[in-house]
Amino acid sequence: MLTLSLIGIGCGDPAQLTRAAVDAINAADLILIPRKGTAKSDLADLRRTICADVLANGKTAIAEFDLPVRDVGEADYRKGVDDWHDAVAAAWSETIAGHLEGEGKVALLIWGDPSLYDSSLRIARRLNPLPTLEVVPGITSIQALCAAHTLPLNDIGEPFLVTTGRRLREQGWPQGLDTVVVMLDGGTAFQSLDPVGLHIWWGAYLGMPDQFLLSGALAEVGPRIVMARKEARERHGWIMDSYILKRER
Known part of the structure; x- marks a missing residue:
């Protein structure tokens, strides 16, 4: 056997x-x-x-x-x-x-x-x-990302969605939810969203010596994440990242 x-x-x-x-x-x-x-x-x-x-x-x-x-x-x-x-x-x-x-x-x-x-x-x-x-x-990377940002994933009594960058890009923000975890995003699907009222907690190479974190209002931090991903990919030849998006209630 x-x-x-x-x-x-x-x-x-x-x-x-x-x-x-x-x-x-x-x-x-x-x-x-x-x-x-x-x-x-x-x-x-x-x-x-x-x-x-x-x-x-x-x-x-x-x-x-x-x-x-x-x-x-x-x-x-x-x-x-x-x-x-x-x-x-x-x-x-x-x-x-x-x-x-x-x-x-x-x-x-x-x-x-x-x-x-x-x-x-x-x-x-x-x-x-x-x-x-x-x-x-x-x-999981979700646990590591929350720990790195000292962030509770769910709001009290509220659900959250774990999805992919491809689905977020194709389907947009899911109705009835305020928290979305995005994994397997080969690009930067958050750029397809209206950033008003959204906050992001992003991390790459979680748990590794090159761990890199950014967080804040999506409108302000989003462009910095795009640049950081580009530089990191050029430096390492690959990137593994994930992020959490929350809508202001």
């Missing part, structure tokens, strides 16, 4: 690892580390650092593989994502088969938490045969 453990490792700070995560890493026979190209080598480096710091049994093997690239030019968004997930599942299967003979415990170190805006569970269910799945929850 094959067991696949999806282990949430937080947002970049190794100190965010839970004791459950440390135990799960040490219980693995094989740890898979995806490589996302030189532009995101920092992410693979962090996973290597965590393994070097945490592994204590001397028996766990580490296998790296190149993560397939999603075709962002596909006109059908859902089909493009489905095809990409198929390719990633095939890469997992090939790497596992090259190191284990049909049984053992495999682990993937998942950025943030495996259950929130992460596709590892959906991809895992495409494996054939289907392994036994285990999930170890981790600190």
